[in-house]
Amino acid sequence: xxxxxxxxxxxxxxxxxxxxxxxQFGVSLGGALDAHALRVANLLVGNxxxxxxxxxxxxxxxxxxxxxxxxxxxxxxxxxxxxxxSLPVGHPVVIREGDEMGIERAKTGCRAWIAVxxxxxxxxxxxxxxxxxxxxxxxxxxxxLRHGDELPLGKNSERTRILIDKLQRExxxxxxxxxxxxxxxxxxxxLRVIRGSEWNRFDNVTVQRFTGDKFTVSPDSDRMGxxxxxxxxxxxxxxxxxxxxxxxxxxxxxxSGKPILLLGDCQTVGGYPKIAHVITVDLSIAAQLRxxxxxxxxxxxxxxxxxxxxxxEQNLEQFRRGLQxxxx
Amino acid sequence: MEIxxxxxxxxxxxxxxxxxxxxxxxxxxxxxxxxxxENAHLPGVIELAPAYTTVGVFFDPVRVVASGAKPDEVxxxxxxxxxxxxxxxNELRADRMETSPIQIPVCYDAxxxxxxxxxxxHAGLGAQEVVDLYCASEYRVHCIGFxxxxxxxxxxxxxxxxxxxxTPRKEIPVGxxxxxxxxxxxxxxxxxxxxxxxxxxxxxxxxxxKDPPALLRAGDRVRFRAISxxxxxxxxx
Numbered sequence: 029x030x031x032x033x034x035x036x037x038x039x040x041x042x043x044x045x046x047x048x049x050x051x052q053f054g055v056s057l058g059g060a061l062d063a064h065a066l067r068v069a070n071l072l073v074g075n076x077x078x079x080x081x082x083x084x085x086x087x088x089x090x091x092x093x094x095x096x097x098x099x100x101x102x103x104x105x106x107x108x109x110x111x112x113x114s115l116p117v118g119h120p121v122v123i124r125e126g127d128e129m130g131i132e133r134a135k136t137g138c139r140a141w142i143a144v145x146x147x148x149x150x151x152x153x154x155x156x157x158x159x160x161x162x163x164x165x166x167x168x169x170x171x172x173l174r175h176g177d178e179l180p181l182g183k184n185s186e187r188t189r190i191l192i193d194k195l196q197r198e199x200x201x202x203x204x205x206x207x208x209x210x211x212x213x214x215x216x217x218x219l220r221v222i223r224g225s226e227w228n229r230f231d232n233v234t235v236q237r238f239t240g241d242k243f244t245v246s247p248d249s250d251r252m253g254x255x256x257x258x259x260x261x262x263x264x265x266x267x268x269x270x271x272x273x274x275x276x277x278x279x280x281x282x283x284s285g286k287p288i289l290l291l292g293d294c295q296t297v298g299g300y301p302k303i304a305h306v307i308t309v310d311l312s313i314a315a316q317l318r319x320x321x322x323x324x325x326x327x328x329x330x331x332x333x334x335x336x337x338x339x340x341e342q343n344l345e346q347f348r349r350g351l352q353x354x355x356x
Numbered sequence: 357m358e359i360x361x362x363x364x365x366x367x368x369x370x371x372x373x374x375x376x377x378x379x380x381x382x383x384x385x386x387x388x389x390x391x392x393x394e395n396a397h398l399p400g401v402i403e404l405a406p407a408y409t410t411v412g413v414f415f416d417p418v419r420v421v422a423s424g425a426k427p428d429e430v431x432x433x434x435x436x437x438x439x440x441x442x443x444x445x446n447e448l449r450a451d452r453m454e455t456s457p458i459q460i461p462v463c464y465d466a467x468x469x470x471x472x473x474x475x476x477x478h479a480g481l482g483a484q485e486v487v488d489l490y491c492a493s494e495y496r497v498h499c500i501g502f503x504x505x506x507x508x509x510x511x512x513x514x515x516x517x518x519x520x521x522x523t524p525r526k527e528i529p530v531g532x533x534x535x536x537x538x539x540x541x542x543x544x545x546x547x548x549x550x551x552x553x554x555x556x557x558x559x560x561x562x563x564x565x566k567d568p569p570a571l572l573r574a575g576d577r578v579r580f581r582a583i584s585x586x587x588x589x590x591x592x593x
Contacts, residue, residue: 039413039587048402048403049402049403049416050403050504050569051403051404051405051412051414051506052403052404052405052406052500052504052573052574053500053505053562053568053569053570053573054500054501054502054504054505054506054562055504055568055569061464120429150462152408153564153565154564154567154569156467160504162503162545162547163504163545163562163564164367164502164545189582220361222361222364224362225360225361225362243490262435265580270408270409270410270501271407271501271508272368272405272406272407272408272409272410272412273362273368273405273407273412273413273414274409275362275363275365275366275412276558277363277364277365278362278363295502295503296500296501297405297407297499297501297502298530302362305361305362305363305364306363306366307363307364308363308365308417318405330361330364330430330431331427331428332431333364333426334364334417334421334427334428336418337364337418338417338421338427341418
């Protein structure tokens with residue numbers, strides 16, 4: 029059965045956890061810019077955590093469902109509704125045959141992830157269902173959704189059916205994941221960074237500005253990267269490095285002196301000096317940055333970054349086990 | 357050799373310090389290192405990304421820890437394994453390049469070769485001399501990047517090196533063959549770009565329905581063959 033995009037929204041794409049193994053051919057990782065948020069939403073509806081969901085940017089999406097489904101969403105502070113019923117972030121909800129749901133008006137942050145039981149069953153291209161907007165492949169015909177698009181859904185699993193039955197009366201589950209997981213957007217975010225390989229090639233004043241001043245997110249930002257206005261950093265004289273691998277989280281300083289934070293759709297190699305890298309757990313916050321947001325960078329150690337990531341993974345494992353009774 | 361972190365989920369193995377002096381030697385060492393690391397199947401390693409003088413190693417720290425690394429020493433643990441693999445290898449033997457160069461047909465028709473005059477002027481040559489010189493040389497893929505399937509080719513005759521355009525074009529047609537500084541390359545998907553367009557190939561350099569999806573990979577040798585507009589139209593169908 030299908031879901032229909034009655035309204036497609038500003039920029040909505042099908043995304044899973046991304047495409048690996050093809051960087052050597054210049055293919056980006058892609059996938060949900062906040063992979064953790066998509067994993068959580070998938071777990072809430074009884075999906076495999078790598079199932080494909082929808083990544084909504086700023087809202088404007090209205091979906092209609094042809095059969096009964098479990099749905100959960102995570103991400104920024106949005107207004108999600110089904111008819112007159114408000115759909116709170118992080119709570120699994122039963123969507124009945126013929127029902128519609130909409131997601132509107134990002135108040136904080138700019139992206140949300142919608143997981144539907146069965147997952148969005150678009151063809152797998154190069155090992156993933158994620159939309160690659162630069163290469164024009166994957167997802168729905170390699171592009172953002174359009175009005176009227178039909179999106180195939182996989183079958184509801186046995187697990188999902190059990191929870192749907194349990195929720196027949198109340199429709200919306202009372203339980204939800206930890207708040208930071210389903211709603212990572214912050215009003216005045218601080219992104220924790222570790223040093224990049226060219227950190228030491230910038231002078232002290234530049235490094236102090238980088239970690240001390242506020243930077244403003246430029247409107248010229250997308251799934252490839254976030255550009256910052258604000259204090260210009262003194263570009264390093266060695267701007268013409270030999271290109272080497274870059275990845276989501278890498279912060280480059282191009283000759284303009286305005287930092288660029290790379291996100292999931294970034295190119296696979298780059299030649300600008302890398303001053304720092306946003307740590308993996310804070311990519312959830314980075315994925316919510318919108319034009320005008322004021323951001324600070326704070327240095328942490330590599331050991332801190334690993335500890336935070338391992339802790340989050342352990343908590344997710346605990347959460348996964350805690351969910352089990354709802355699905356059995 | 358130097359191993360440095362690239363954030364918390366990747367690292368870079370710097371195989372050679374310099375590129376300009378001996379680009380082929382650097383490439384061979386990079387490819388050999390890639391091969392060694394591929395065969396080593398190190399725990400938690402997801403994929404390898406070779407480029408010019410380096411191999412990027414992308415990994416899942418959670419799986420590295422599950423394989424015995426202390427949570428605060430993931431990078432050091434993996435870097436140590438990588439050093440062992442490389443130092444234990446008797447020599448960095450490059451993949452043997454027995455195969456002949458891959459032929460890329462290029463039409464140098466004025467409609468495709470938008471910057472051929474600039475390139476010729478810069479080189480102090482005639483347009484046909486530029487094409488002849490370009491086709492006479494053998495090239496090697498040093499890196500795939502920028503867009504899916506975009507090959508960065510070394511081996512451009514130094515006379516043909518042409519600075520990038522001061523204002524990049526917003527949309528470069530698929531298949532455009534171009535010169536940027538001392539490198540040359542081919543635009544496999546529509547994208548913006550600042551290189552000087554010298555011609556266009558009817559070959560498809562990137563096809564996501566194929567595995568591998570790219571026609572070229574790092575290490576491949578390449579030659580360009582001039583074709584007529586007729587041949588271009590026939591092959592492009």
